[in-house]
Structures are given as structure tokens and as C-alpha cells.
Amino acid sequence: MSRRLVTLATCTLSQWALDFEGNRDRIVESIRIAKEKGATLRTGPELEITGYGCLDHFLEMDVYTHSLEMLHSILSNEATHDILLDIGLPIMFKGLRLNCRVLSLNGRIILIRPKMWLAQDGNYREMRYFTPWQTDEIDDYRLPELFHKLQGAETCPIGNAIVSTKDSSIGLETCQELFEPLAPHNLLTLNGAEIITNSSGSHHSLRKLDVRLGLLQQATKVCGGIYLYSNQQGCDGDRLYYDGSSMILCNGQILGQGTQFSLNDIEVIVSTVDLEEVRAYRSTPSRGLQAISAPRIKYIHVDFNLSTTGDDLDLDVMPTPSRPLRIHSPEEEIALSPACWMWSFLRRSKQAGFLLPLSGGLDSASTATLVYSMCRIVMSALEEGNEQVIADVRRIAGPYHGDQWLPKDARELCGSLLSTVYLGMAKQSSSETRSRAQRLADSIGSRHLSMDIDNVFLAQKELLTQATGFEANFKVHGGTQAENLSLQNIQARSRMVTSYYFAQMLPTVQQRRGGGSLLVLASGNVDECLRGYLTKYDCSSADLNPIGSISKTDLKRFLAYAQTEFSLPILEEFLEATPTAELEPLTEDYAQSDEADMGMTYVELSEFGRLRKEYKLGPFGMWQRLVHEWRDKCTPRETAAKVKHFFHCYAINRHKMTTMTPALHMEDYSPDDNRYDLRPFVYPSFYGSWSYKKIDEAVEKMEKKREESLAAQAKKAGN
Template sequence: MHLITVSTCALNQWSLDFTGNRSRIITSIVQAKAAGASLRTGPELEIPGYGCADHFLEGDTELFSWESLAEIMKDDRTSDILWDVGLPIAHRNVRYNCRVHVYNKKILLIRPKLSLANDGNYREMRWFTPWTTRKVEEYFLPRSIAKITGQIKVPFGDAVISTNDTCIGAETCEELFTPRGPHIEMGLDGVEIFLNGSASHHELRKLNTRIELIREATLKSGGIYLYANQQGADGDRLYYDGSATIFVNGAIVAQSSQFSLNEVEVVTATVDLEEVRSFRSSKARAMQARETVGYQRFPAGMSLSSDIDEFDPTLAPSKEIKVRYHLPEEEIALGPACYLWDYLRRSKQAGYFIPLSGGIDSCATSVIVYSMCRLVHEAIEKGENPLVLADLRRIAGEEEDSTWSPSSPQEIAGRIFHTAFMGMEKNSSVDTRKRARDLSAAIGGYHLNFDIDTVVSAVTNLFSAVTKFTPRYKMHGGTNVSNLALQNIQARLRMVMSYMFAQLLPTVRGRTKPGSLLVLGSANVDESLRGYFTKYDCSSADINPIGAISKTDLKKFITWAGKTFDMPLLETFVTATPTAELEPIGGADGYIQSDEADMGMSYNELSVYGRLRKVDKLGVYSMWSKLVHEWGNLLSPQEIYEKVRWFHWCYAINRHKMTTITPSYHAEQYSPDDNRYDLRPFLYPPFEYAYTKIEKTLKAMGAAATKKPEVKGQKED
């Protein structure tokens, strides 16, 4: 046996927080050493934080990163262990995303990233340039670093590190996801340990893909793979979900949490180099390895394994463990909750405020806040992370010498979570008002219940006085335009009232320290895609935890939460008819406004349209073609065309709303977020060319275009 102990980590880094980021890096190295590790790797661009975006274009970001690296190297606690960190480095006036490998105050290698993430949420090509495979040059160190290392220049490029007992190579995040990842060639050239510093964001059901890619990276030709990842909200719409792992020959032996309030999580494993060598004994691999172009190797002058030759019975290889996956419902409960906690504590505000409607969306957002309170309370109860209690006391407005500690999640919610039902006497039902009140009580929130009729009347009366025109609801003889205008003014006034209450409620409740409440939005991804909300209404908020989660997933989440959190009242939200309650209830036919009736499509259909449009990248004609096959057992081609056409008409006329939508927690691949994820026009021409093509196809189909599909089990007359 040839045993070595290695560590990887998940760090809650914050963009441009050089002091905090440096502290967390040092802590992770110290913890790795304490666990007996001789090698530690960390997340991508961990020194400045991954999400600096256009700040990477500023010279200050690189300067401060080098200064932080100098402080890490000078700290004696980081000696006697091989470690690497990520930072931006300009070489010959070209900026690269790099890993710097260090041992005992010496830089062994600077390894720039070869393949940059440049789609979806990522724009690395905007700030960095990819390096060339196998190319190695000399890099002249900044004087501040040279004083510490005693080195003038170090190797810069696609190379590997040799210790006295093994060989180590590195790849960075996206390179794992590419068809020809560097680990393939490195493994064939004898590299036995692979390091991957990543900043991979959370997305529902995504972890499985990442885990299987890491497994495959070592399953074909063996090896030890250390995957590090950022964890937490670093200042943007993304939540990085940790799950740092260690794999050996396709088997996982260590995994950190996917969702956590901890700022530093280090996982360690003891692995046997001889297992890798034995795994690689096949002749087929040997033939390919013989033909592989070798990497330049740079010596570390140290061994990862102990110098003691005697057999140590207390040291044994780490055993294979089972990968921990969360249900999608758990991911919704935990991911946005951790994000909300990071956002709240780092914004230094006094809590959250949400306008409750009595519907499932604001209910789901509130339950996510409750999940956050549960996580905070659990962390305080465990006592392993004193920073959580310190942050909570500060958020709640406690004095520095306070000894207050919450006894339950509800007590936390009572201090930092505020809700309000802003009803209309004729439009709001007793049921929705009661559901909102009961939900807030179950969570422990500070709840207000009031009507906004007088405010709405004041605005509409002013309009009538100025224009001599009195708008009416459609059921009262008004037009579609006036009907919509009366709905919109209610929605927009709720936004105005939300911000007023959010700003002043802490003062009303006796808070003496600075801080207001952050307003939470609760428009789901399907409504955003359809444009089924009022621009600048109460969906306009500071952040939206569910803005990229589908209605279908939210319903499943609420059902799950009702059982898991012992909140049976949540089932009433699932069974209630989704309604905006912006039109009067009643009339001759007992009218009750319905969201799906207003939209002209179901939430399930919206999820399908969203995935076909964004994930499958289908236009109008291609979407219709595919749906003819997928929905052909239920609808005729003509009916499917009418549905596709209606969706695209609604989508096109409402796309402008995405330019002002509340920043949302990213959780779904078909999010229509206009900020950087879904880059499309917001002023569309009619899709007449596509419509004409479909209509020609339908005409050519003849009677088959309108033929109803035969329902299984029935016969035609």
C-alpha cells in the first residue's frame, strides 16, 4: 500500500471580499493539515470570488488578488502542505483564469484555464482568454511575490507537478464538462491525482450530471479526483452548491454538503496510490498511453506520503460512500433558503417583507423563508458555527453584548420575517385572506391584514377628475382595456405599499439600529415566460427566490413541505384555484378570476413551451413540429398550432417585462431572465413567416390536420 491523505473544500466566497476570502482559504488549509492531509485544493477564482464579472477587467482585482496570495503564503500555517488557489493573472497583457500551485512559500506552477465557460449563466470569454494545450512559458512574478518566494520567474502553462511519489495535474471547472477533458490525456501520461477548482451553480436536478462526469473521469483509466466548489451566494443570481468530492477509480470516498450555512467545509480522504496503478494495468490503456504526448513536469521536491517506511495499522484507505442526492423538493427548500440567508446577512438589512396573496407562489416563497429560519436555528442548536448566531443577532437589531438565542424557527421568523395581506373589499375572498393569516402564524411571521380600497379609489378618482373618464371593470360594462387598467393599478399600488411598509416597519416595531426590510417577489418562472404579471407590480421586489422555479415544482414542494415541516395547512394552497383576485368576485354567474383561464394555457403547458424554447432551442415551427409528435395523441395538428401560436403571441408582447424583472434565484434551465441568461430581443416582429410555413404544412395534410386523435379504448361511430 502507498497511502496519502488529501483534502478538498467548499468555500462560501464573496466577490471582491478579499479579506474574508483570504481568511476562509487559510482556514481551509489549516483544517486540511489538521486532518493529516498533505494536499489541498480549492474553488475556482477563490481569492477574488468567482462572480466579479466586469471587475475582472479592473487592474485592482488582479493587484488585490496577488496581495492576498502573498498574505496566504506568508502565513506559517500554510506551510508543509501542497496547495493551490485560483486567481486572475495577466500574462503578456492577456488575462487568464489561473490556478497557482504552492509549497512552502514557493510557486511550483501557474496553470491557466484551457476551456472557458461561455454560455448559459457564464461569460468567461468576456474577461479571460483560453490558454493553449501543452504550451508552457516563463512568467515573471510581481516583486511583492518574488520577495516571499525568492523566485524571479515560474512556469506558466499546461503542465503537471511531480512529487517524489506521484504526479498531479489540474483542470478547472468547465474542462471537466468538455468532450475531451484534460484529465484524459493527463491520465494516459501517468498523472495519478487530478485537481479541479470549480464554481458550479445550483440548478434543480443538476448534481447528478456533475457527479457522473467526475465518476467517469476516473472510471475509464483510474485516478484520484479532488473536486472543489464554491458554496453560497457570491453577490449575483447564482447559488453555488458545494458538494466537494473525492473519487478513486470511479468510486466516491468523500462528499461535502450541497447546501450549508457554513463558510468553510473541508472533506478529507486517505487513498492508496497502488490502487490506481493496479487499476491501470490493462494492455489497451498501455497502448494508448505509449502514444500520448507527454506533459512537462515540474518537481515539487516533496512527497505526499509519509516518510516513515513502517506499516501504520491506524491509517487505512477511505471506504466508498453513497452519493447524497436531494429530492427536487428538498433542493427548493434548501438552495433558495441558503441563498436568502447569505443575501440577508451580507446586505446588512433587518429582514424580509412579502405581500401575501393567499396563493401558492407567495406561500412557497414564505415557506422557503421558514426553511431558512429552520436552517439557522439548527445551526445555532448545533453550536458548531458561532457566526450564524452573531449574524442573526445583528440582523435582529440586538446589541453587541446580547445573549439572546432563539428557541425555535418561529421565534427567528417573528424577528426578521414580515408579511401583509393587502386586500380589496370586493375582490379578495375570505378564504385567501384566512390562508395568508394562517400561513404567517404557522411560520411565526409578523403579519398585517388591511385593505387598499381607499388608496385605489384615490388614484382612480384623480384619473377621472383629470380626464372626465371613469374606467370600469368588464363585468360592470367596461372595456378590456379599462378592465386591465383597474387590475394593474391594484397590483402596482401593492408594490408601492410593500416598499413603504418594508422601510418603516422596523421603526414601527421599535428598532433603533439602521436597517430596512428587503422585499421578496413571488412570480414563478412560468408566469414570467408568459408575461402573466403587471410590470412594476408586487412582483417588482429586491429579490425573488422562486423566479426560476416552475409552478409544477412549486406545487410538489408545498406538498412535501406540508408533511416534512408538519404544516398541514399548506395542502389548502395546493388545492386552491390559482387566482390574482384583481377583479370583483360574484356577479350573476358567480365569477371568480382564474390564472389559467386568464392566460389561456395551463402551467403544465407553459413548462413544456419553456423547455422547448430555451433548453431544446426550438423556434415556432420546430416547436410545433415536435409537439405534433408529443401531443398528437391528445390534440389535432391544427389545435397544437393554435396553442403554439397563442403562446408565442403572449410571449412576444410581454418579453419587455423581462428587462425589469426582479433578480431571481437561478434554479431552472428555461428561466427567461433577461439579465444575462436568456439573451433575446424585447421588441419582436410577428412570427408570420413561421406561421405561414405551418399553415402550408397543415393545408398539405388535408383532413388529417384537423382530425381528432382516437381516444384509446373508444371506437369511432
């Protein structure tokens, strides 16, 4: 058996929705790098010409026109020739909008392959924009006139086919199709495809990567062959962070894996594989029997060699050895994903930095620490000589220091990018939270201000008295619950208004020459959003919320990690402190507590969230599950009370989610109403509802059965 070595490239690109020329230039540069590394096939992310996150812009004809113009620009560039290209873009065909891949060589389109199974759950609504290709027929696509000279024809094939080179064969699979029970790669490989390419637009969520990579490994373990997986990376204009991790696998072994979190705009992963190893791996009788009886897929032939043979082997070109899978811990994922997302957003929004209301509590401390993590990542990119990051740092932070300035460490960079402000109340805010906020700001280097907003609060409070003669009071001063809440909300909303005022004016106060304002950061976690434990239009209202889809439990794990990893011992104090909103006056025998106010613990909230969203359970179904899982800590009636209280709070506060700050998607039980969790925001009362009556009926049956059992045991013991 003579060796037949093939060098293949898959790309991770930081694309941006509707940035047609920028996206094109990154594609062309990735092709140049792939050729420089000796690759004969290059694949890129899904919809890479437009960026994946165009959303309803995919309904606009301009997007399809400009996509083809960019494709023509790429294919007519001779620097992209002499390599087989796999490029993603949307295409109109017979009035249908299709999510497509174009396989081309030397400016000529070999095949347009539309996506067959569309992502249609969670964050994805591809069928809102595209039609799935549900036919085995190969049709003719009439090319626009500007392609005719390049193509040497007016049409090209469109459909699901295998592209056959002189020495191998290539099948195409797109993102969601990998996750389907009858994934296309099964039939493609049974029809002889030795290489499968997968262009993807897959977002990051906690603890997800191992699932995706497990499917990739399983595909090549079962079917044999080479798999090229390409994914977008970064924020392309929405709530998702695409987490790269482009890979090359062969026969179940990982040969190349790209970064999951980085600031690189372009990353090209290259591996060299022996095609004969694929053929040897597949040479089993059972596979042969399945292949011979499998439905046929049409072949399209191209006059091109991907590989080198034993007659012209280069000693410097060797098969790539397998490598272990690299997966980050959840704490590392939290440290990296929001940080990279924030940097993408900051540099593309062309604003001057961030402003964070730093309360001295765990949530705002987590957000501040994430900005510091972002600065650490930026510093690593600067040390590596990343030219794009150097240019971005000088553009954003340079006006403080001079056009050629670069920071010496993450703390100095944080001082140029982050302003923090403690907005206290003399009678509500403790000296401990004020001190913790100041010392954390000192530790990470942010520009910190500390002030009280009593005058703003009192002026707002006095308006009602002036208009009606009624004076509202906190409950500790004899006020009603309605009075107590309204006074808390004045403080919370005053902080939001003050934060935006400071965000717009601090660059002027600090004599920045570059212009722009600061992006205001929110710091409400996913559990408080789910429960509705926040004031509408308070500091939960901001420009971005890096932790809006992270649980309190995970944030504690992250801070414990960052305490050591980032050398921030001050974080221990945030972990030990009792979570509190500090919106009510402190007395000798009363201090506000979040968990007491909510009527449930953060651990319980996370459990309720997962069962509601991921397991799709309503009140009765959730009680049925928890009555078993919590049997050692709660009676059926106690469990019923907790479930009822959760759904009641969820229903009456659901309207708040319609106005929530855009949050990075990290957790699959996120209640984000604007993109992810599509549920009503005006509910009928759950108390007295049929589902609650069913719970009560089941509890009574359980209690009656328990009483009868105890009576029978007592009677038996008496005898």
C-alpha cells in the same frame, strides 16, 4: 506491494465577490484545517481569492493587483507551509487576463496553470473577461517584486503541466474542462498523473447534481486515479447559488462528499487513499498502449512527499472506505437552495429581515414557506454551534430581543426575520385568501398585518376622471378590455409601493435598535414570467425573488413535501385552491382564474419553456415536435393554436423581463433577460409571420392527407 497512503483535502468555501481579505482568511483557515487533518495536498474553489462572481470587475486592473497581494499574504504565512496548495485567482500575463490556479509549496510557486476551456453559455461568459490558454508551451511568468524573496527567483512556470512529487504526480483541471468532450484529465492521466484536482464555480439548478457527479465518477472509472473536486458554496453576490458538494473519488468510487446546501463558510473534506490501488487499477495492456502513444505533457518536479510508505505506516491512518452518492430530491432542493441563497443575501446585505406581500395564493405561500425553511436551516446551524451563524443571527434579529438572544425554534426566528402583509381589496379579495394568509403566517410565526388598499386604488382611479372626465370601469361593470387591465394594474402597482413603504418603516414601528430596512420579496414563478402574466412594477418588483426560476408544477410538489416535512397542514388548502390574481371584482357567476386568463395551463407553459430555451425551438420547430407529442390530446390545428398563442404572448410581454427582480437561478428554461436568456424585447408580430405561415401550411397538408385517408377508407368499406 507495500502500501503508499496519501491524505488529500478538498474545500468548500463561501466566498464573496471582491471580499479580498475575507476570502483570504477563509482560504487560510481551510489550509489550517486540512493540515490538522493530516492532508499533504489542499485544493480550493475556482477564483477563490476574488470570488467567482465578479463579472465585469474582472476587467479592472485592481482585481489582478489585489489578487496577487492576497496570494502573497497567504504564501508568506508560515501556517500555510508544509502542505502542497492549489489556489484559484485571476492573473495578467502578457496583456492577457487568465483564469488561473497556482500550485505552491512553502511559499514558492511551482506552477501557474491557466484555464484552457472557458464556460461560455447560460449563466457564464468567461470569454468576456478571460482568454483561454490554447498552447502546449510552458512559459516564464515574471513575478511582481514582492514575490522575489519568497520565490528565490524572479519567474515561475506558467502553462499546462504535471507536477511531479517524489512519490506521485498531479494534474490540474478547472470546472468547465470536465464537461468538454476532450477533457484534460484524459491526457493528463495517460501521461501518468495519478491525482487530478478540479477547482470549480458551479451553480445549482434543479436536477443537475447527478449529471456533474456522473462525470466525476466516469472520469476516474475510465482513467483510474484520484480526483479532488472543489466547489464554492452560497451566494457570492449574484443570482446564482453555488452548491458545494466538493468530492474526493478514486477509481470510480466516492470516498468523500461535502454538503450541497449548508450555512458553513468553510468545509474541508479529507480522504486517505492508497496510491498503489491507482497503479494496480491502471495496469491494463490497452491503457498502456494508449499512454505510450499519447501526446507528451511536460513534468515539473518538486522535492516533496505526499504519502507515507509501508515502512512508516500509522495504524490510526487508514484508507477511506467508499460511500454511496448523496443526492437530494427536487422537492428537497427547492426547500434548501433558495433558503441558503436568501440567508447569504440577508446576512451580507446587513438588512433587518424580509417583507413579503402574502396574498393567500400558492406562489406567495411558497415564498413564505421558503423563508420558514431558511429559519429551520439556521436553527440547525445554531444547534451545531456554528459561530458565524450565531453572530449573524444576533446581529440581524438580536435588536428585537437583546444582544445575547438566540431563538428557541424556527417559528420564533421567523417572527424576528419575516413580516408578512395581506393587501386586499374589499370587492376583489375573498375571505378565503385573507384567512389562508393569516393562518399560514400564524403557522410559520411571521409578523402579519392584514389591510385593504381600496382608498389608495380609488384615489389613483379618480385622478384620470379629474383630469379628463372619463371614468374607467371593470369589464363586469361594462368597461373595455383596456379599462379592465388598467384598473387591475393600479391595484398591483399600489401593492408594490405599499410593500416598500412598510419594508422601510416596520423596523421603526417595531422599535428595532439595529437599523436597516426589510428586503422585499417577490413571488412570481418562472412560468408566469415566461408568459408575461404579471404587471410590470407590481409585486413582481422587489429586492429578491426566491421562486422566479421555479415552475408552478415544482412549487406544488414542494408545498406537498413541506406540508408533511415542516408540519404545516395549512399548505393543503393552498394546493387545492384555484390560482387567481384577485384583481377583478367577484360576482356570483365570475371569479378570476390564472389559467383561464393565460389561455394555457401551467403544465403546458413548462413544456413551452423547455422547448423554447433548452431545445432551442422557434414556433415552427416547437409545433413540429408537439404535434407528435400531443397527438393523443390535440389535433394538429389545436396544437398550432396553442403554440401560436404562447409565442404571441411571449413576444408582447418580453419587455417585462428587462425589469424583473433578481431571481435565484433554479430552472434551465428561465427567461431571465438580465443575465441568462439573451433575446430581444421588441419583436415583430408573430401573427402573419413566416413561421406562422409555415405552421398553417403544414396543418393544411396534414388535414388534407387525413381527409384523403378517411375518404379512401370509406370507399374501401363501401366496396
